[in-house]
Amino acid sequence: MADGTIPTTPQTPTRNAFSYLPVSDAAISLGFYLTGAGMDEVAPNASYPQQHHPELYDFKWEQGRVLPEFQFVYVHQGRGEFESDEHGHAEVESGTMILLFPGVWHRYRPMKETGWTEYWISIGGEMLFSLQNRGFLAPTRPILRLSRSEKVVDQYKKIIDFVTRHPDQQPASLCAKALTITAEVLDDTEHFGMTPDALDDQVDPVTRKALLTIWNHSHRKLSVAMIAKQIGVTTRTLERHFRTTTGQSVLEHITGCRLDRARRMLRETNLPIKYIAYAAGFSSLSHMCRVFQRKESRTPSDYRAENHDRAD
Numbered sequence: 001m002a003d004g005t006i007p008t009t010p011q012t013p014t015r016n017a018f019s020y021l022p023v024s025d026a027a028i029s030l031g032f033y034l035t036g037a038g039m040d041e042v043a044p045n046a047s048y049p050q051q052h053h054p055e056l057y058d059f060k061w062e063q064g065r066v067l068p069e070f071q072f073v074y075v076h077q078g079r080g081e082f083e084s085d086e087h088g089h090a091e092v093e094s095g096t097m098i099l100l101f102p103g104v105w106h107r108y109r110p111m112k113e114t115g116w117t118e119y120w121i122s123i124g125g126e127m128l129f130s131l132q133n134r135g136f137l138a139p140t141r142p143i144l145r146l147s148r149s150e151k152v153v154d155q156y157k158k159i160i161d162f163v164t165r166h167p168d169q170q171p172a173s174l175c176a177k178a179l180t181i182t183a184e185v186l187d188d189t190e191h192f193g194m195t196p197d198a199l200d201d202q203v204d205p206v207t208r209k210a211l212l213t214i215w216n217h218s219h220r221k222l223s224v225a226m227i228a229k230q231i232g233v234t235t236r237t238l239e240r241h242f243r244t245t246t247g248q249s250v251l252e253h254i255t256g257c258r259l260d261r262a263r264r265m266l267r268e269t270n271l272p273i274k275y276i277a278y279a280a281g282f283s284s285l286s287h288m289c290r291v292f293q294r295k296e297s298r299t300p301s302d303y304r305a306e307n308h309d310r311a312d
Contacts, residue, residue, distance in 0.1 A: 016040055016051055019163040021170050023124065032125040034170060034178050035069055037159045042078070042115040049109075057122075064107035069124040071100040072181060073108070074146070076153055078116025082108040086139035092116075097144040097152075097185060101132070103268045103307075104139045119156035121178055128182075129269070133261060133279060135215045136186060140260060146184055155180045206233055206241040210250060218257045219281040224250045258282055259291055266304040273300050 018038025027033035036057070042048055052058065059065035064083075080092040084106035092098065092108065094116075100106055110116035131137045146152055159177045162169075209231040214222070227250060228238045242250050261280040265271055274285045277300075282288040292300050 017160055017164045018051060018053070018120075019160075019167040020054060020057070020122075021163060022168060024170070027170050027175075028125070030125065030172070030175060032123065032127040032175055032179065032182075034121060034159070034163070034174060035124055036122040037120065037156070037163045039117070039119045039156065039160055041117045042110050044115045045112050046115060059107065061107055061109050064105050066105050067100055067102060067122070069102055069122050070128050071120055071122045072185065073098040073100065073118055073120040074149075074152055074156060074181075075110075076117045076119060076149065078110050078114040080108060080110040080114075080116050082106070082143065084139065084142060087142050090143050092143070093145075095145055095149050097146050099137060099139075099142045099144065099185070101137075101139040101142070101264075101268075106142075119153065119160070121156070121159060121181065123178060123182070131186070133265060134219055135257065135261065138260065139264065144185060148184060148187075152181055152184050155184075204241055204245055206231065206238060207245040210238060210242055211246075211253070214250075214254055214257055218254050219261065219279065221283075222254060222281070254281075255291060258288075259295060262288055262292075262300065263303070266300055267307045273304070276300070 016039070018036065018040075020036040021034055023033055023035060038051070040050055042050060048061075049059070056068065057065075075092055075094060075096045075098070077094050079094065081089065082092050082098055083089045084100075084104055086101070086104050098108060110118075128137065155177050159174060162174060210227050213227050213230055224235050224238065228235045231238070233241075239250060242248070242253070246253065248256070258281040262276055262282070265276045265279065266273070269276075271279070277285040277288040280288065282291070289299060292298065292303060296303055298306075
């Protein structure tokens, strides 16, 4: 189409289609842009991956892969398995979104007996890093069960249809489709992403509210008393419920959440370490250094150097 807009009634993409997109300065300035999109319908007992991607994106199960950007992989049909350095091993069922993060080693594949149909988009930009740094997205929570699967698949199909027919274009309307998928992910993180993997609807409500408060606000000044006031209980009640459910004190969990953020930023950005300390929620650089020494037996600088060496 001459104006670069996406048709409202897309053609059905082929069963094995993908395209990687050029990224202009204008797209980067938006803070959210696509670098690629595709789909793969894998029959039972078929080899995987079936497609031959550019070297930067190609992978084999034996070696796994590390990506330079984010990728959202949606498994629409079939079953499989996923593994990453940050999360470990997990089984994947139909209706599962796999979130892949820059700089994090991972691998995934369908089960031989079922195969699967996957849709994926690769995304870059400051917006996703901001969501990650604030705890809305995390490599430790890469598996989501989406509640509106057909809406998600429809958006994927529109994106894939456009990029396979116009591989040299990236209009703002294309980013809007990708943002719709991102919004669906964020809608479900309240239940699956903003709490530990074991948290479900049966967990005691005091602990649930406390965990949500910690993951949403621990990048700022936050204390046990502030959380207790926020959810309407005494600090003693909060601590009792929290330790019974999680095996940790509230303060231990706040510190662990901040440490997770700091690790990610040290691994995946070149931001000054002093900035990372405050962005992660620590009261000072010296406080973060003490936590790193206690938990990692090394300084933040050493942690960054070791992890950057591994990425190289």
